[in-house]
Amino acid sequence: MKLHLSDARTGAGRFLKRTLIMRITLIASALLVAAASLAAQAPQPGPVLTLEEAVRLATRNNPGHQRTLTARARAGSALRSAYGALMPQISTSFSSGFREGRPQFFAGQQFGSGSDVLSSSTDLSLSLNLSGSSLMAPRAGRATVEATEAEITSSEQTLRSQVIQQYLNVLQAQSRAVMQETLLVGVQAQLELARARAQVGAANQLDVRRAEVLVGQQQVALLQARNQVEVDKLRLFQQMGVPQPPNVQLSSEFPVTEPTLKIADLMDMARRSNPQLNALRSRERSAGVNVGQARSSYLPSFSLRTGVGGFTEKTRDIEARIRGAQLDAAQSRADCFTTDSIRRGVGLSSIGQQCAGIAFTPDLEARIRDANSQFPFSMTRDPITVSASLSLPIFDGFRREEQVQQATATRRDAQYAVREQELRLTADVTTANLNLTTAYRTAQLQEENARTARIALALAEERFRVGATSFIEVTTARSDFERAETDRINAIYEFHKAFATLEAAVGRSLR
Numbered sequence: 001m002k003l004h005l006s007d008a009r010t011g012a013g014r015f016l017k018r019t020l021i022m023r024i025t026l027i028a029s030a031l032l033v034a035a036a037s038l039a040a041q042a043p044q045p046g047p048v049l050t051l052e053e054a055v056r057l058a059t060r061n062n063p064g065h066q067r068t069l070t071a072r073a074r075a076g077s078a079l080r081s082a083y084g085a086l087m088p089q090i091s092t093s094f095s096s097g098f099r100e101g102r103p104q105f106f107a108g109q110q111f112g113s114g115s116d117v118l119s120s121s122t123d124l125s126l127s128l129n130l131s132g133s134s135l136m137a138p139r140a141g142r143a144t145v146e147a148t149e150a151e152i153t154s155s156e157q158t159l160r161s162q163v164i165q166q167y168l169n170v171l172q173a174q175s176r177a178v179m180q181e182t183l184l185v186g187v188q189a190q191l192e193l194a195r196a197r198a199q200v201g202a203a204n205q206l207d208v209r210r211a212e213v214l215v216g217q218q219q220v221a222l223l224q225a226r227n228q229v230e231v232d233k234l235r236l237f238q239q240m241g242v243p244q245p246p247n248v249q250l251s252s253e254f255p256v257t258e259p260t261l262k263i264a265d266l267m268d269m270a271r272r273s274n275p276q277l278n279a280l281r282s283r284e285r286s287a288g289v290n291v292g293q294a295r296s297s298y299l300p301s302f303s304l305r306t307g308v309g310g311f312t313e314k315t316r317d318i319e320a321r322i323r324g325a326q327l328d329a330a331q332s333r334a335d336c337f338t339t340d341s342i343r344r345g346v347g348l349s350s351i352g353q354q355c356a357g358i359a360f361t362p363d364l365e366a367r368i369r370d371a372n373s374q375f376p377f378s379m380t381r382d383p384i385t386v387s388a389s390l391s392l393p394i395f396d397g398f399r400r401e402e403q404v405q406q407a408t409a410t411r412r413d414a415q416y417a418v419r420e421q422e423l424r425l426t427a428d429v430t431t432a433n434l435n436l437t438t439a440y441r442t443a444q445l446q447e448e449n450a451r452t453a454r455i456a457l458a459l460a461e462e463r464f465r466v467g468a469t470s471f472i473e474v475t476t477a478r479s480d481f482e483r484a485e486t487d488r489i490n491a492i493y494e495f496h497k498a499f500a501t502l503e504a505a506v507g508r509s510l511r
Contacts, residue, residue: 046247051167054240058163059156061241068155075148079141086135088128088304096120096376101316116316120376125307132296140289147282154275161504163239165497170232170250172493177225179485183478184218190461191215194471207471214475254496256443259436263429266506270429273507277425280418287411294407297400300392310379318372322365329360425505432502439495446484446491453477453484 059065101115191211198208237244271277315321336355374380393400460477463469503510 046249047245048249048251050250051164051252054167054236055160055163057242058159058240062159062239063241065155065159066241068152071148072145072152075141075145079138079145082134082137082141085137086130088126090124090126092122092124094120094122115318115321117313118316118375119311119313120379121309121311122379123307123309125305127306128304129301130303131301132299133293136289136293136296140286140293143282143286143289147279147286150275150279150282154279157275157504157507159239161500163236164500164503166232166236166239167250167252168254168493168496168500170229170236171252171254172489173225173229173232174250175489175493176486177222177229179482179489180218180222180225183482184215184222186457186461187211187214187218187478190464190471190474193465197467202467210471210475214478256440256492256495258440259433259499261433261502261510263433266429266433266502267426269508270425270506271422274421274425274505275507277418277421277507280414280421284411284414284418287407287414291404291407291411294400294403297393297403300390302388302390304386304388306384306386308384309382311382312374312376312379314372314375318369321372322368325364325368326360329358329364333358428505429502432498432505436495436498436502439491439498443488443491443495446488450481450484450488453481457481 097119099117099119101117191208191214194207194211198205233244233248333355336358457474457477457480460469460474464471464474499510
């Protein structure tokens, strides 16, 4: 039996083809088993976080924004204090004292009681002070409250923009990680194919080594991509101000749609809605009120005061006071006899009738004991006092002029800040709109480039599978696809970030 050379070659080709088909089938089965194993080992999905929830949590928990909210309480307290300055100030006091029963001497005369004395006193006073500055303080306080609220709104809008940008960073990193996972599966399949071809003599060991290096490089790229996902998540939850739960999933989707906004409409919305511009305008109005308040220091001020008080004391040795009163009565009676007899020259009988009423009686003793028992709260009221004054400052060392100049300069600075923000706003909105349009067109072009690179990679892999090309062509096509796919992902998220930047410049949502 004779065998022709062509028949031998045909048989070898059929054997090689069957071998390659079997190897490819085994590779596909192995990849399916590996994918199922990875899916089983993958961490269970955690809680779902939408963009709206992320913004809401950040508004409630971000420390920087919460620190801004404390200005609201301070401004409200200052406004209440400004209104309170227009109301009378009421104060009361109660005091108690002790004096040792030891006499004091002044100019050779003895004063004081020979007994310990306890005393108490109380006072109730009312005062009202009005000036031009205090009359304008409520208006200035209201302007400060409005400016504070505008700054809080600006802080909230800035925080929202930061959260959106970081949320997009996480999604972008996740898309890159998914791309690296896809590329790793592809290069692993190419490695198995290169090994199969090398076993049947259709490829050399150089192709196998190149495929092994490519798998190692892709594993490193996937490791770094997954690490970047975790880092961006940590940054996101840092801005939100809450701990990061395990395996959190970001679920918000952002479609790429052609922007149809007109620059004139955007500028009109920005002038009305931009929180930073509104905050600066509120500060300008507040500075204008402060100028009027500073000028009011040239006006007169009015003050009104009134008060009432009381006093009581208690002698610890009441008997000594009674004896003293008895001695005083006896001395007065004796002085009455002596003084009247000398002055009038009358007889003792007449003097006795006139001085008979001077005596220490039981009724007087009862009154002394009753007065001594009033301590500490039954007091003798002092006279009510009322005073009013009107003052007009004439010269105070140019302090009023300095205050007016400082308030005027502050208002001028606020006006310049508003003008500066208006110019910046025009440039920011126009630039953001141009960047958004460019980002949309770039995303379209990168989508087409990635589609073309994907087709080229598929053709190169097919050519390598049938032995029509070397592994170098597959590596080059794969590099082109990775670069094109990375550019496509970046272009998509740059479009979304440009949209978020435009929303931040305008000061409101545009989707």
